[in-house]
Amino acid sequence: MKPTVDKLIDQMQMLFKDLAAKDLMVPNVISISPDRTMEQAKELMRLKKISGLPVVENDILVGLVSIEDIIKALERHRIHDPIYKIMTKNLVVVSPDETLPQIFDKFTRTGFGRFPVVDDQKRLVGIITKEDILRGILEEFRLLYVRDKRRQDVIDGEALNRSLITGEEINKLGADFAFSIDYVEVSLSGVGAARLKDFLKGRGIEEEIARKVAIASYEAETNVVIHSGSSGNIYCFLYPEYIRVRVEDHGKGIEDLDKAMQEGYSTATDQIREMGFGAGMGISNMHRYSDKMVIVSEVGKGVIVEMQFFLKDAANSA
Amino acid sequence: MKLIDISKILEAKVYSGEEKLNDLEIDRAGAADMMSDVLAFAKPGMLLITGLNTPQVVRTASIVGIATVVIVRKKQIPAETIQAAKMFGIPLLHSPLPMYTACGVLYAHNLKDIRAF
Numbered sequence: 001m002k003p004t005v006d007k008l009i010d011q012m013q014m015l016f017k018d019l020a021a022k023d024l025m026v027p028n029v030i031s032i033s034p035d036r037t038m039e040q041a042k043e044l045m046r047l048k049k050i051s052g053l054p055v056v057e058n059d060i061l062v063g064l065v066s067i068e069d070i071i072k073a074l075e076r077h078r079i080h081d082p083i084y085k086i087m088t089k090n091l092v093v094v095s096p097d098e099t100l101p102q103i104f105d106k107f108t109r110t111g112f113g114r115f116p117v118v119d120d121q122k123r124l125v126g127i128i129t130k131e132d133i134l135r136g137i138l139e140e141f142r143l144l145y146v147r148d149k150r151r152q153d154v155i156d157g158e159a160l161n162r163s164l165i166t167g168e169e170i171n172k173l174g175a176d177f178a179f180s181i182d183y184v185e186v187s188l189s190g191v192g193a194a195r196l197k198d199f200l201k202g203r204g205i206e207e208e209i210a211r212k213v214a215i216a217s218y219e220a221e222t223n224v225v226i227h228s229g230s231s232g233n234i235y236c237f238l239y240p241e242y243i244r245v246r247v248e249d250h251g252k253g254i255e256d257l258d259k260a261m262q263e264g265y266s267t268a269t270d271q272i273r274e275m276g277f278g279a280g281m282g283i284s285n286m287h288r289y290s291d292k293m294v295i296v297s298e299v300g301k302g303v304i305v306e307m308q309f310f311l312k313d314a315a316n317s318a
Numbered sequence: 319m320k321l322i323d324i325s326k327i328l329e330a331k332v333y334s335g336e337e338k339l340n341d342l343e344i345d346r347a348g349a350a351d352m353m354s355d356v357l358a359f360a361k362p363g364m365l366l367i368t369g370l371n372t373p374q375v376v377r378t379a380s381i382v383g384i385a386t387v388v389i390v391r392k393k394q395i396p397a398e399t400i401q402a403a404k405m406f407g408i409p410l411l412h413s414p415l416p417m418y419t420a421c422g423v424l425y426a427h428n429l430k431d432i433r434a435f
């Protein structure tokens with residue numbers, strides 16, 4: 001077994017040897033300044049769900065706070081001390097141009113979980129973890145595979161104007177109801193779904209069905225506001241036998257749809273949870289209240305949720 | 319049970335829907351703090367007890383047809399929430415009782431849960 005694996009790794013290294021730290025790192029690093037307290041570092045790490053926090057003074061990297069440092073500070077009753085007294089100062093860093101084999105080497109030699117990426121003036125430009133490397137490799141793979149090219153067409157191409165469920169052409173300009181989700185304030189989420197419900201009732205749709213449509217659309221609308229990081233649209237089309245709703249955004253997309261669809265899975269922050277969202281039940285609810293549902297997503301391109309709701313008689317005869 | 323009696327039992331302050339106090343009959347109630355939870359289980363006509371005081375809770379109530387919202391735990395109710403409740407015509411009550419107690423006293427007064435709806 002072993003030789004095969006080694007061979008595989010060799011081949012992989014060949015494929016990915018040109019990937020550099022700057023392609024793999026996460027820019028816009030969350031950091032903290034050295035005069036803050038360890039307590040504050042701990043809070044930030046908890047809120048952002050990170051296990052290591054670079055310490056930066058005037059853009060220059062001066063240290064790193066790890067979970068271990070936090071534990072030590074707690075044990076020694078020094079959690080209210082300023083960070084610079086406790087942080088790890090002897091850092092192994094990576095430069096933006098170091099390549100994958102070199103970075104790999106550093107991971108194995110040091111056993112550390114993350115490396116700050118600093119330029120030649122010691123300015124912090126990014127951070128890199130093993131996960132980032134894996135993601136970088138997967139991203140490369142994506143470019144290699146035609147299968148994914150096809151999936152991309154769903155979000156980019158002509159298919160945007162087709163139903164994801166029936167394949168028929170849909171003309172969004174001719175939608176019976178349209179609402180643009182162009183706000184970022186979480187406290188406003190649901191405004192579009194409430195309007196949609198009023199619209200449906202105005203069109204003589206039964207309360208029970210209008211309610212189902214509104215609930216499912218509310219969940220989709222909230223997801224756009226909370227998770228997408230972009231704006232979006234709600235479209236509704238009325239047909240003799242059913243109602244079709246499309247909720248689209250152009251945001252960051254969903255990395256792992258299988259996970260996202262599991263009840264209870266959520267990436268919502270504590271702050272969002274305090275507002276009553278983040279139970280990880282939204283997609284399950286869309287599923288529960290609609291008769292048919294399809295979600296497609298491409299990382300970096302957005303999410304499309306399409307749902308069908310049968311009108312009573314049609315559902316019975318179907 | 320009449321909403322007026324519920325408001326007394328819960329020692330609640332009424333922020334919206336005073337005009338319905340004497341007429342509205344409630345016989346089912348439930349409690350939740352997560353919006354998706356409410357959306358998943360709520361039944362039209364029920365009373366919701368919640369620790370949330372955001373305007374969404376009222377919007378959620380309107381979408382699922384909740385008849386009355388009772389806020390517990392919170393010290394204050396934001397003006398936007400009261401405004402939303404008035405706009406949607408949903409009675410909004412604020413009770414000083416802990417959530418557990420609020421549920422308990424209503425249950426003791428024969429308010430049913432939402433299972434047998």
Ligand SMILES: Nc1ncnc2c1ncn2[C@@H]1O[C@H](COP(=O)(O)OP(=O)(O)OP(=O)(O)O)[C@@H](O)[C@H]1O
Pocket residue numbers: 219223224226227228229249251252253254260261265266267268276277278279280281282283284303353354
């Ligand atoms: N439009 C979107 N853009 C980016 N990510 C999304 C989007 N919709 C959902 N997700 C991802 O899918 C996860 C699951 O979504 P879901 O609606 O089921 O739960 P939630 O929004 O986290 O919590 P809840 O809906 O119960 O308030 C989210 O936590 C998020 O990571």
Ligand SMILES: [Mg+2]
Pocket residue numbers: 219222223278281282283
């Ligand atoms: Mg959601």
